[in-house]
Amino acid sequence: MPDGLFSLVLHAHLPFVRHPEHAEFLEEDWLFEAVTEVYLPLLDMLTRLRDEGRKPRLAISISPTLCEMLSDPLLRIRYTRHLDNLRALARKEVTRTARSDARQFHPAALVNDERLGEAARLWDEVYSRDLVRAFAELQTSGVIEINTCAATHGFLPLVSTEEGLRAQIKVAVDNYQRHFGRAPRGIWLPECAYAAGVETHLAECGLEYFFADSHALLYGQPRPRYGAHAPVRLANGMVAFARDAETGEQVWSAEAGYPGDPAYREFHRDLGWDAAHDYLAPHLHSDGARRSLGIKYHRVTGRDVPLSDKQPYDPPAARCRARAHAAHFVDERVKQAVRLRELFGGHTPLVVAAYDAELFGHWWHEGVEFLEHVLRGLDARREEIAAVTPGDYLAAQPPLQTQRLSPSSWGEGGYNRVWLNESNAWMYPRLHAAESRMTALADRFNSGPAADKPADEVLARALKQAARELLLAQSSDWAFQIHHGTTATYAAARFRSHLERFDSLADACERGAVNLEYLAEIEGRDNLFPELDPGVYRTGGVTPAKGGADA
Numbered sequence: 358m359p360d361g362l363f364s365l366v367l368h369a370h371l372p373f374v375r376h377p378e379h380a381e382f383l384e385e386d387w388l389f390e391a392v393t394e395v396y397l398p399l400l401d402m403l404t405r406l407r408d409e410g411r412k413p414r415l416a417i418s419i420s421p422t423l424c425e426m427l428s429d430p431l432l433r434i435r436y437t438r439h440l441d442n443l444r445a446l447a448r449k450e451v452t453r454t455a456r457s458d459a460r461q462f463h464p465a466a467l468v469n470d471e472r473l474g475e476a477a478r479l480w481d482e483v484y485s486r487d488l489v490r491a492f493a494e495l496q497t498s499g500v501i502e503i504n505t506c507a508a509t510h511g512f513l514p515l516v517s518t519e520e521g522l523r524a525q526i527k528v529a530v531d532n533y534q535r536h537f538g539r540a541p542r543g544i545w546l547p548e549c550a551y552a553a554g555v556e557t558h559l560a561e562c563g564l565e566y567f568f569a570d571s572h573a574l575l576y577g578q579p580r581p582r583y584g585a586h587a588p589v590r591l592a593n594g595m596v597a598f599a600r601d602a603e604t605g606e607q608v609w610s611a612e613a614g615y616p617g618d619p620a621y622r623e624f625h626r627d628l629g630w631d632a633a634h635d636y637l638a639p640h641l642h643s644d645g646a647r648r649s650l651g652i653k654y655h656r657v658t659g660r661d662v663p664l665s666d667k668q669p670y671d672p673p674a675a676r677c678r679a680r681a682h683a684a685h686f687v688d689e690r691v692k693q694a695v696r697l698r699e700l701f702g703g704h705t706p707l708v709v710a711a712y713d714a715e716l717f718g719h720w721w722h723e724g725v726e727f728l729e730h731v732l733r734g735l736d737a738r739r740e741e742i743a744a745v746t747p748g749d750y751l752a753a754q755p756p757l758q759t760q761r762l763s764p765s766s767w768g769e770g771g772y773n774r775v776w777l778n779e780s781n782a783w784m785y786p787r788l789h790a791a792e793s794r795m796t797a798l799a800d801r802f803n804s805g806p807a808a809d810k811p812a813d814e815v816l817a818r819a820l821k822q823a824a825r826e827l828l829l830a831q832s833s834d835w836a837f838q839i840h841h842g843t844t845a846t847y848a849a850a851r852f853r854s855h856l857e858r859f860d861s862l863a864d865a866c867e868r869g870a871v872n873l874e875y876l877a878e879i880e881g882r883d884n885l886f887p888e889l890d891p892g893v894y895r896t897g898g899v900t901p902a903k904g905g906a907d908a
Contacts (some may be wrong), residue, residue, distance in 0.1 A: 359743045361694020362707045362750065363735060365728075366568060368545050368774060369396070369714035370420035370510055371784065372834035372851075373885055374546065381642045384847055388426050389439040390651055392488070395718040397479045398725040400491050400538075406732060407500050413732040414744045417714065418504035418545035419492060421532040422832075423640050425885040427442045428536070431572050443651065444473045446640045450652060451627070462654040463668040465622075468672045469652050478766075493537050503747035504543040504568075507534040508886070511831035512776045514552035514764065517789035520796040521831070524556045524893045530562045542748050543567060548776070549600060549711075550766035556595040566596040566747050569710060572771055574599045576763035582663060586697055586706035586752070591761040598747050603693060604710035608687060612660075614897065615727065616680045617842055619657050620674045623720040630651040652655070653722070677725040683730030692739050707750060725872050747886055781836040784852060791859050797826050799894035817878070819871045820891040823862040825883050830855035858883075 371391060376382040406413040426432050429838065447470040454463040484491045495501045507513060508528035516522045526544070533541045542565045546555065549570045571585040574597065581589060585599035608614050615621075629637065629650040638645060655667035656675070690708060697706035717724030735744045768775035784851060798820060828851055838848035858879055865871040892898075 358705065359694070359741055360691065360698050361705060361741050361742045362745050363694075363749060364709045364745055364750070366422075366598075366600075366709055366711040366747075366802040367399075367415065367417045367717070368506070368700050369417060369423055370506060370547075371423050371426065371507065371715075372832050373422040373829060373883075375426065375429060375882065375884070377430060377882055382433070382644065383646075383648060384844065385432070385435060386439070386648070387828065388432060389436050391477045391715055391719060392427075392436055392480075392724070393440065393443070393841040394651065395471070395715050395725070397476050398482075398497070398718050399714070399728075400484065401479055401486065402729045403476075403495055403500050403724055404491075406500060406729070406736075407495070411733065411736045411784050412501055412739075412744070413736065414502075414656060414746055414749065415500075415732070416502045416504055416746045416748075417492065418506050418543075419489075419543075420506040420510055420647060421508050422510065422531050422885065424532060426535045427515055429884075433486050433894070437480070437486070439459050439682055440473065440477055440556060442640055444470075446479060446628075446637075446650065447473050447652065457550075463633060463674055463799075465654045465670045489536050491834065491856075493836075496537065502543070502748050503533075503537060503541070504545055505529045505541040506533065506545045507547050509828045509832045510547040510834060511828070512550055512773070512833040512836065513555050514773055515777060516764075516792065516831065517785075518792045518796060519554075519558075520799075520894045520896065521792035521827075522555070523561070523875055523898075524560045524824070524828065525831065526564075527564050527893045528562070528886055528889055530696060531890075532886055535888050539640055545635075548766045548768055548837075549774040550768075550773070551597075551762055553762070556591045556593055560595050562594050565596060566751065568709070568747075568770050569597050570601055570765045570771065571599045571602050571769040573597065573762045573765035574760065575767070577760045578763075579758075579760065580823065582758055582759060583697075583701050583704060586701075586708060587704070587755075588707070588747070589761065589762075590757040592759065596747075596751060596757065598709050599761075600767065601708045601762065603706060604690070605712075607689065608710075608716070610664075615686075616721040616724070617660055618655060618657055618678050618682070620671065620678045621657050621676065621860075622653055623657050623664070623667050623674060624653070624720055624722070625669075626653060626655045626667055628654065673773075676722050676726060679726045681732050683727050684734040684735055686727075686731055687738060687742075689733035690735075691738060694742050707745075709747075766805070771842060775840050776833055776836040778840060781839045784836060784839075786858055790861075791827050791830065791856055793896045795824060795859075795891075797825055798863055799891050800896055803867065815871050815873060815876070816866060816869070817891075819866050819876055821889055822876060822879055822883070823859050823866065824891040824894060825886060826855045826859040826879070826885070829883060833865055848901065 360435050371387055374384045417725045450466045451470050454466040496503045511525045543569045544564050551569045551573050574581045574585050588596050590596050627649040629648050654670055656670040658668045671881040834851040835848040839845045
């Protein structure tokens, strides 16, 4: 029996950004960057470990909005174009940096060119541009356990109606079923945000467990016997796993976290801002505006070193640091397990190390390599500490303490203030009014389209699209970005546009006069969740569909 159990949990999520009305759109780069820097390398690394006969057991939550974007034909085409453009620039950079005046950047330029070439090979030849299927195959082969998340990453404690809360969860479960061919067992609560009552809807949708922040358990009643290092069962049977604070500190901390090491690549300095505009022009969007391109030549150097003074990046030195940090991380997990087991009188502790997936490879360039060495180290030391998923843990049927959790999130302060404060409070009266209105619409029209009347088919499409727009407006990403001032203008515009479309569609449904051209334009833009049944918003639950158009 090992001294402890370790569960690595990655949360992969991006807000739904798709703008077919524009030939190119800056915020679509969020997805393209993550595919190149995170999802492709992660899939490749896990596949290699599996093919070597290792057992890299971990959990990954993939949000429904991310699944929809990764599966979208338009975004796949645009990503291919994006990748081709970066490869062309990277090849130019290999030539430029071979000259004496830029020779210090040549090793990094070679690595960039190699990395982008490998991304193209994986994208086209290995995964056939279908990353959702690639993740599904890793789940089938026993490498990962895939969890879901709320439909559009809505901040659940601030959803005002039971019907709106149920919709965020039920739509997510149905979407998971479509993409992965099975029902999900677990869910990552957006922002790890818990409030009493959420578990009712989770259980009704067939989920078994969810993730919460550590203080959800630590401040719960009664006090947890094993702190945050064993899951607890709620009164309705749902199981809550708590995020471990110590592993979070080692990776996330701005002061002590691994990504701040001087050898690692500096995220904030990018060729898109450093190179001459004329040189970059063929690789920029048609508006010619500078932007980050993901080609970076400098290292962190020091926490207080200005960007202008950052030193050239040394890829071999960074790789050495990633291996060293991974070995240190595994050593610390073994020590932590021994310490906790002694503290708990022989009870085997579970350490849940939970992170945003996009940290690894995007924000922390060497992060996927770090994870590979961690998983190799855990495999080598599995007699001391065993890697498990939450599903593995529950399959062993351990006795669990029953507890009433404390409200919590993993945001600043531990509760709701990142998503509800003076910068974004204006959003919620409008959201709450729309949530109530959507239920009134679903109740009034019974959300059952009558197949024998074309007008009813149009009404069914309009109700379905109204539900999509409400779900998109509920995304926690908009309030987060507004609070932090990152792309706040875009976030506010997205929020307002979704509610404006919702109100227009709701008005049209109530009048019984839907503008088909307007409806088709919105359906073509916000085209996620084809399986969505607006009956999920009815008071009391979903009414079986009677047929009709599927937008």
